[in-house]
Amino acid sequence: MDREFTTMQRQMDRDIDMALSRARELERQADAEFRRSMTDSDARLRTSLREDLRSAPNVDIQRQEERGPGTYRYYERIQITSGGGGGRVVAVPPTAATTLAAPPPAAGVSPALVGALIAVGSYVAVTAAFNRNYHLTSYTEQKRWLLLALWPLLVLFSPKFREHIERFLDIFSG
Numbered sequence: 001m002d003r004e005f006t007t008m009q010r011q012m013d014r015d016i017d018m019a020l021s022r023a024r025e026l027e028r029q030a031d032a033e034f035r036r037s038m039t040d041s042d043a044r045l046r047t048s049l050r051e052d053l054r055s056a057p058n059v060d061i062q063r064q065e066e067r068g069p070g071t072y073r074y075y076e077r078i079q080i081t082s083g084g085g086g087g088r089v090v091a092v093p094p095t096a097a098t099t100l101a102a103p104p105p106a107a108g109v110s111p112a113l114v115g116a117l118i119a120v121g122s123y124v125a126v127t128a129a130f131n132r133n134y135h136l137t138s139y140t141e142q143k144r145w146l147l148l149a150l151w152p153l154l155v156l157f158s159p160k161f162r163e164h165i166e167r168f169l170d171i172f173s174g
Helices: 002-055 111-132 141-157 159-173
Strands: 058-068 071-081 089-101
Touching (some): 111 141, 141 159
Antiparallel strands (some): 058 071, 071 089
């Protein structure tokens, strides 16, 4: 039985070696075919470009950029001279192809600063109202300053504190 197993193992090793060598050969053939197709397509592309350049009319392209504070302008002038008897010229006058203008700087305060001031003002107003009516809550006097400082976080994460704040706001608004 050991001899049969050894024979079968050798046969499997030979089969695997043959399959791997066949795969390597196919890979080499595919690489060679790929290289050949790339060189053929490069040659065709170069020939095509030469023919296009040979038969193309004379083209003159002039580009101009203008940069200023907050502005950018790009002009392009294209002049085409076709081959032939008349030497006809077609010119495209320069036009503003792209104009990017930054908004003028604000004469006042930035919107981010206004938003920050509103947020700070809201925090101060609610904190002052909370401090004024702190006796309406069930919290101890020792935790007053901690609650006054951290009430936004407690509103977000503590359901019990939210109930107290809702009760406080109902009393405060009514």
